[in-house]
Amino acid sequence: MTAPQVVVHRDKELMAQAAAARLITKIVDAQAARGSASVVLTGGRNGNGLLAALGASPARDAVDWSRLDLWWGDERFLPEGHADRNVTQAREALLDAVELDPARVHAMPASDGPQGGDVDAAAEAYAAELARAARPENHGAVPSFDVLLLGVGPDTHVASLFPELPAVRETERMVVGVRGAPKPPPVRISLTLPAIRAAREVWLLAAGEDKAKAVTIALSGAGELQAPAAGARGRRRTLWLLDRAAAAGLPRELYPPASP
Numbered sequence: 001m002t003a004p005q006v007v008v009h010r011d012k013e014l015m016a017q018a019a020a021a022r023l024i025t026k027i028v029d030a031q032a033a034r035g036s037a038s039v040v041l042t043g044g045r046n047g048n049g050l051l052a053a054l055g056a057s058p059a060r061d062a063v064d065w066s067r068l069d070l071w072w073g074d075e076r077f078l079p080e081g082h083a084d085r086n087v088t089q090a091r092e093a094l095l096d097a098v099e100l101d102p103a104r105v106h107a108m109p110a111s112d113g114p115q116g117g118d119v120d121a122a123a124e125a126y127a128a129e130l131a132r133a134a135r136p137e138n139h140g141a142v143p144s145f146d147v148l149l150l151g152v153g154p155d156t157h158v159a160s161l162f163p164e165l166p167a168v169r170e171t172e173r174m175v176v177g178v179r180g181a182p183k184p185p186p187v188r189i190s191l192t193l194p195a196i197r198a199a200r201e202v203w204l205l206a207a208g209e210d211k212a213k214a215v216t217i218a219l220s221g222a223g224e225l226q227a228p229a230a231g232a233r234g235r236r237r238t239l240w241l242l243d244r245a246a247a248a249g250l251p252r253e254l255y256p257p258a259s260p
């Protein structure tokens with residue numbers, strides 16, 4: 001697994017804008033090289049902030065939105081259209097403003113979807129959808145995501161993998177149902193660490209002083225059961241995109257601010 005690379009930006013707005021520019025370039029390069037691109041979105045303020053910055057970017061339409069596969073790293077298990085669902089917030093932040101191919105937008109099931117309120121069946125259905133999209137050259141039962149985005153919780157959770165809970169211990173399945181999540185709502189669907197680690201690149205987003213402790217713990221050698229963010233590594237690249245407040249606990253000589 002790749003050692004984490006850290007880029008520190010002056011503030012969370014600049015972090016979101018720079019991450020959006022970085023993501024546009026990554027998608028454009030993937031589409032030029034392979035004809036399409038595959039990105040896993042994350043929920044939360046930083047994930048949605050990146051999407052909003054991408055939508056406002058002058059380079060936005062360098063992306064061929066019709067050849068982009070979108071997946072989610074996790075989802076709140078709520079009814080279709082609920083304001084708290086990550087896909088609802090992603091649509092508001094960006095997706096409704098660009099010409100995506102609906103068949104390539106892979107939202108996680110809602111609690112009033114075909115599996116009804118059975119979150120484990122919903123997780124299995126999403127795992128099956130991922131497996132159908134995987135190709136022989138991919139690593140495991142998921143497509144080779146070009147970029148997998150993750151917000152980082154103040155407790156070091158990523159996706160809906162919370163410290164010490166069963167989901168972070170999963171080593172076989174790619175997608176699991178989560179109950180009793182400390183961050184509401186309690187019932188969620190999440191990719192597991194093996195699925196996250198199948199991505200070519202994993203980008204972790206953290207801004208604000210409330211994340212400084214989690215960032216320091218995750219980058220200081222903590223185990224993935226106690227600090228799930230520490231286990232979120234890409235096959236080719238692991239990139240932490242921070243603002244100065246979230247990087248405050250890191251040794252400055254190792255992670256000098258990228259922006260003045």
Ligand SMILES: O=C(O)[C@H](O)[C@@H](O)[C@H](O)[C@H](O)COP(=O)(O)O
Binds near residue numbers: 043150157160183
């Ligand atoms: O469904 C969710 O809540 C997210 O996927 C979650 O993993 C989020 O990314 C982190 O909690 C960070 O959220 P903030 O960026 O809002 O701090």
